[in-house]
Amino acid sequence: MPNEPVGVLVIGAGASGAAFSWSIADAGMSVLCLDQGPWMKQQDYPSNGLDYEARGMGDFSPSPNVRGLPADYPVNEQHSDISPLMFNAVGGGTILWAAHFPRLTPRDFRMKSDDGVGEDWPIDYQTLEPYFAMNDRMMGVSGLSGDPAFPYHEPTLPPLPLGKIGNTMAAGFEKLGWHWWPSDSAILSREHEGRQPCINLGPCTSGCAQGAKASTDITYWPAAQRKGVQVRTGCRVREITVRSDGMADGVLYYDPEGELQEQKAEIVVLACNGIGTPRLLLNSKSSQHPDGLANSSGRVGKNLMFHPYAMITGIFEEPLQGRRGPVGCSFWSHEFYRTDRSRGFVRGYSFEAIRGFGPVQTALWGMIRGFLPWGEGHHQKFARLYDHTASLIAITEDLPDETHTVTLDPELTDSHGIPAPRVTYRLSDNSRKMLAHAVERAKEALTAAGAVETSAEPLFREAGWHLMGTARMGKDPTTSVVNEWGQAHDVKNLFIVDGSVFVTAGAVNPTSTIQALALYVADSIKKNIETLFDSA
């Protein structure tokens, strides 16, 4: 039986797809979301078992190439200095994310005007402000108001405790007189909307069994479903189909039994992330769109931005009780966020203080960094490392670069035979200099905090958590894929709401901004529905 046509078809049930679907449900149209992954169950998360660290490197690895689960598609990352990471399920990346929740800053929207590099966004922070606030309430954000690095805003809940490890590192920043501030975290410090607070399990990045971390399967989706939004899982979209006038008319997808299905829709919305979205557009070639859908500018799949990361770890004499508490949420620092050309690079970076390693990670990190021998002396050295390390990660701004791309791999396919993405990304000279600067400053901060030894990974390869820029937003249809409302310039009933639309990356984790944008796009559709499809 053919599927009933729907008003709005959202592809991808992750961070942005969830926020968008929840909001657009108020438009009075039927809303259906397709995701290739399943619903997750909290009782299956690794922190329910002793082997939680091993599973975090196996079936809960952030790399789809390592997991290789039925919901995953492979990514050819051989031509990239950074491995792209993601999770494919209802909730998308938020199943595994650390929930560190900064917003882009106002200046991040006008990089070209301020620094003469990259591009300005067609929208600004003020436009997104109400959507940031709405998203904070929906996700449940803990934090401390008053951070001078951001416009004033009040997180929904009080901040999470820094713990001994955070207090120790923050004291180092304080000693140096550097900016630091308890992070906004999409993790509950108190009960909120029926969800229980964080109990400091530690391994948030393999799923939160407590439900304290805001993955969208437990935040937006229940609320969206109450409004009537349907979610169909295990459904992998192969291509977006078009009518003879070039407008989108639905998708072809494989259902959980592997049968090809057709789904018609009046509006198609892409929320497949910065890799999945360009992949799907490039896989949706037609006579009207021979280079891929919405690609008359040639920008689909270009300007991939990741945020190159460095990780710098200090070894301390004191035990730090570091393994406890949300691994990625402690405090941040914007001391080196803005351009200072005397440093030899343009733009800047933020620091994120993270919590300590578990026993397995301590052992593996110690071995790789040359601190932990095998054989004689192993236990003595392990005791010196375990619960005695604290790390800072530097999140550096990645400038848009057209040679950083997502293309279709000529050979690799997923389990349905759909061409898989290939990522081409080489670290720029600007990024390299920024990372080197960040490593030295982090060592200073850790030493000020009491570290007796430090060790740095100047480019953390397994850190492609942030996928941005591959279908960017702009006013000019010759240099951008979507307009300021997320609407494809070439296909008026096609919208993109995920990280692909980012014009520039800032130097903070992107998801707060991704979701605010998704809510803003949904609102723009609701407000302009009468005229939305008139030709320009």
Place this chain on the structure above:
Amino acid sequence: MSDAPAALDDQDFMDALFDLVIPPSASGELPGAGTLGLSAAVATALQADPLLGPLVEAGVQAVREAALTQHPEGLPSMTPQAGTKVIEAQLNSSHPLLIMGLARYLYAAYYQHPRILEGIGELPRPPFPEGFDVEETDAGLLEKLQARRKTL
């Protein structure tokens, strides 16, 4: 062809090898990795790893053969010093990544074992559902912070 099992499936040999990689602690509080019955799980994990599996398999095979040239009963009957030398010789010649590859799975199995967790001062239970307590944010630090910075 020999009837001997593949080195990865040769439990006595693997236990002896594990004990050399993670020997018992000097105090005896932490057992050697060979006494915890980890070999089957580690072998299964390695066999499922297309990258590290073949590297480690070739390395342990070479260690077993080299040990047999020095002692008729091989690694399990050798002294720790002699066994260590055999491994080092392989690391320094054809199998430099042997320990790195093996440790990826051996450390994961060892450091999640309840006896080891207790020995390193952790509770031998999963994080969920009890969770943990953490120290509150240092109020003095926050006061200083708020007094110090009004703008960035």
